[in-house]
Amino acid sequence: MTSDNRSDIFQADYKVLDAAEKVLQGLEGSDNAIRPQFEEIYLGYKRLLRQSSHLIIIADRQQKRLIDLQNDIVEKNRELEALSITDGMTGIANRRRFDEVLTQEHAWHARSGAKLSLILLDVDHFKAFNDNYGHVQGDECLRQIARVIADCTSRPADLAARYGGEEFACILPETDNNGAIAIAEKIRCGIIALALPHKCSSVADVVTVSLGVVTVRCTTGASAVDIIIQVDELLYQAKSSGRNRVEFVKSCCGAGTSSGVV
Amino acid sequence: MLTIISKSTPRVDFNAKNRMLIIKGQSYPENSFKFYDPISQWLDMLFTTVEDDDGLIKLEISLPYINTSSTKCILMLLEKFEVAEKNGRNMDVTWYYDKENENELECAQDFKEFVELEFNLIAV
Numbered sequence: 001m002t003s004d005n006r007s008d009i010f011q012a013d014y015k016v017l018d019a020a021e022k023v024l025q026g027l028e029g030s031d032n033a034i035r036p037q038f039e040e041i042y043l044g045y046k047r048l049l050r051q052s053s054h055l056i057i058i059a060d061r062q063q064k065r066l067i068d069l070q071n072d073i074v075e076k077n078r079e080l081e082a083l084s085i086t087d088g089m090t091g092i093a094n095r096r097r098f099d100e101v102l103t104q105e106h107a108w109h110a111r112s113g114a115k116l117s118l119i120l121l122d123v124d125h126f127k128a129f130n131d132n133y134g135h136v137q138g139d140e141c142l143r144q145i146a147r148v149i150a151d152c153t154s155r156p157a158d159l160a161a162r163y164g165g166e167e168f169a170c171i172l173p174e175t176d177n178n179g180a181i182a183i184a185e186k187i188r189c190g191i192i193a194l195a196l197p198h199k200c201s202s203v204a205d206v207v208t209v210s211l212g213v214v215t216v217r218c219t220t221g222a223s224a225v226d227i228i229i230q231v232d233e234l235l236y237q238a239k240s241s242g243r244n245r246v247e248f249v250k251s252c253c254g255a256g257t258s259s260g261v262v
Numbered sequence: 263m264l265t266i267i268s269k270s271t272p273r274v275d276f277n278a279k280n281r282m283l284i285i286k287g288q289s290y291p292e293n294s295f296k297f298y299d300p301i302s303q304w305l306d307m308l309f310t311t312v313e314d315d316d317g318l319i320k321l322e323i324s325l326p327y328i329n330t331s332s333t334k335c336i337l338m339l340l341e342k343f344e345v346a347e348k349n350g351r352n353m354d355v356t357w358y359y360d361k362e363n364e365n366e367l368e369c370a371q372d373f374k375e376f377v378e379l380e381f382n383l384i385a386v
Contacts, residue, residue, distance in 0.1 A: 051334075051337055051338070051341070054337060054376035055330070055333055055334050055337055057372070057376070058333050058337075058369075058372045058373065058376065059330040059333055061368070061369075061372055062328065062330075062333070062365075062369055062372070065365045065368060065369075066365075069365065
């Protein structure tokens with residue numbers, strides 16, 4: 001019998017038992033015919049009370065183990081969820097997360113009418129970098145670039161993600177074109193400042209990136225994919241017009257583009 | 263020989279001829295008493311009909327999960343074995359647990375702590 005139970009939840013039960021014991025002691029030596037029957041009831045109750053207190057202990061422990069287990073599972077699920085939206089190599093958001101956030105932001109901006117900006121960027125001559133310096137260096141190069149992009153998109157709602165192999169993307173909620181271009185420039189300059197040697201590049205002797213910037217007012221009719229198509233086109237233009245530049249839609253003439261090389 | 267199988271109840275094999283009771287599996291029936299009462303009655307029958315020199319009475323248990331009312335029923339069954347052992351019966355009680363499942367071992371140890379009955383704990 002555990003003293004714990006005796007002192008708390010079974011206190012009332014043991015009071016009944018103690019009272020019965022006193023009655024039994026009072027009947028000691030008497031020839032009261034009820035005594036043997038009463039003693040049997042007393043012992044039966046004592047045995048069942050003992051069993052119940054054991055039952056409570058076992059059940060409580062079992063329940064605690066299950067709760068601990070459940071907490072572990074919840075914690076593990078959180079870890080797995082975090083892993084499932086993170087790019088393993090660079091540590092920033094992965095494509096899955098990017099798609100998810102873009103869909104959410106697109107829907108939100110379609111309701112609010114605010115401007116949504118997107119940056120898509122690609123490392124210049126990255127295949128040549130890999131071929132020349134090896135994939136270990138290539139991976140390290142992408143990690144450092146990811147860090148610069150993440151540092152440049154530090155507002156709470158901003159999202160920096162690895163879009164594909166050497167392509168990265170930034171979602172910039174409630175950001176106008178000038179704001180987004182400024183961030184893109186900061187990224188471009190930040191990556192040059194890393195001063196990662198790239199002797200096979202036709203652009204510079206260090207690693208550079210090309211960027212496309214698009215700012216849209218989302219409409220419920222258009223899909224998030226339409227924004228990707230636009231920004232992809234701008235990135236392509238940045239590549240084809242010499243790389244190491246930010247390409248965006250000139251606000252004065254709508255469809256026209258201009259190089260934003262600084 | 264009787265065998266009961268359902269999702270929320272353990273597999274129960276009762277073999278009167280070999281004096282053997284096996285209870286294996288998760289136990290969370292809606293009505294534990296209804297489930298365990300026949301087993302309790304078989305045991306009473308076994309303990310009253312088996313002669314002392316008939317040999318061992320064997321009990322094998324494995325309970326990966328057990329709800330509270332089943333715990334009460336298992337306690338009652340084990341107490342029957344406890345009493346029978348005190349009355350001079352030869353018992354062989356074995357509690358199997360999954361070696362990957364720490365909870366199962368702890369649960370078995372909890373029963374062991376509160377029942378005055380020798381039983382083997384075996385990892386499988």
